[in-house]
Amino acid sequence: MSVLQRLRGGLVASCQPVDDGPMDRPEIVAAMAQAAVAGGAVGLRIEGVDNLRAVRSVVGVPIIGIVKTDLPDSSVRITVTVDDALALADAGADIIAYDATPRGRPSAREDVLAAILGRGCLAMADCATLEDGRVALAGGASVIGTTLSGYTVETEGRHEGPDFELIAAFKALGGFVMAEGRINTPELAARAIAAGADAVTVGSALTRLEHVTGWFASAIRGAR
Numbered sequence: 528m529s530v531l532q533r534l535r536g537g538l539v540a541s542c543q544p545v546d547d548g549p550m551d552r553p554e555i556v557a558a559m560a561q562a563a564v565a566g567g568a569v570g571l572r573i574e575g576v577d578n579l580r581a582v583r584s585v586v587g588v589p590i591i592g593i594v595k596t597d598l599p600d601s602s603v604r605i606t607v608t609v610d611d612a613l614a615l616a617d618a619g620a621d622i623i624a625y626d627a628t629p630r631g632r633p634s635a636r637e638d639v640l641a642a643i644l645g646r647g648c649l650a651m652a653d654c655a656t657l658e659d660g661r662v663a664l665a666g667g668a669s670v671i672g673t674t675l676s677g678y679t680v681e682t683e684g685r686h687e688g689p690d691f692e693l694i695a696a697f698k699a700l701g702g703f704v705m706a707e708g709r710i711n712t713p714e715l716a717a718r719a720i721a722a723g724a725d726a727v728t729v730g731s732a733l734t735r736l737e738h739v740t741g742w743f744a745s746a747i748r749g750a751r
């Protein structure tokens with residue numbers, strides 16, 4: 528079965544602990560990944576080359592790899608250089624996700640995409656808009672994700688929850704549609720599939736213990 532066939536209709540667990548938090552260690556990310564697969568995840572999204580290597584050695588499901596970098600002069604963070612893309616391919620990523628918005632960054636998005644495809648990996652375009660998805664598919668990306676909707680100046684504050692409109696619009700474009708971003712409950716995940724997603728990625732609600740704890744703690748404080 529192809530990588531996309533294995534992901535179709537399933538859950539991808541994004542195992543990204545809070546940066547520099549107590550769970551931000553490759554062995555813990557690998558354990559999270561194993562637990563997610565045991566729970567039914569058909570794929571994983573992993574940040575960082577060391578984490579990816581640790582996860583690759585313990586699971587067989589498809590892995591979407593990214594490297595996040597905080598740049599001084601750009602808000603683009605996801606797989607911003609050709610070297611990052613190549614390192615993820617070497618570490619065993621099946622799919623490499625990159626920032627597919629037109630915002631400036633060290634390597635042009637086209638160059639990052641070409642590097643991913645050149646290594647025989649599939650490319651996932653992390654998009655904010657319909658136009659990002661259109662450009663990415665035309666350039667050879669296989670997966671278009673709603674990952675960055677709500678996280679660019681253009682789209683900030685547009686949706687409090689998942690961007691179901693973009694999921695539906697992507698469906699009409701063709702390509703493999705990944706619903707991603709603020710899908711924090713099983714009900715929202717099911718709605719994403721009903722809206723046209725081929726697969727759903729969930730991160731914070733599964734693997735950012737600090738965030739999930741905070742949601743509960745503040746709801747309880749607010750109810751007092």
Ligand SMILES: CC(=O)N[C@H](C=O)[C@@H](O)[C@H](O)[C@H](O)COP(=O)(O)O
Binds near residue numbers: 541674
């Ligand atoms: C915008 C951005 O940088 N998104 C990142 C991409 O990898 C992650 O921080 C998110 O956790 C991931 O997209 C999953 O989304 P959520 O955690 O909302 O389920």
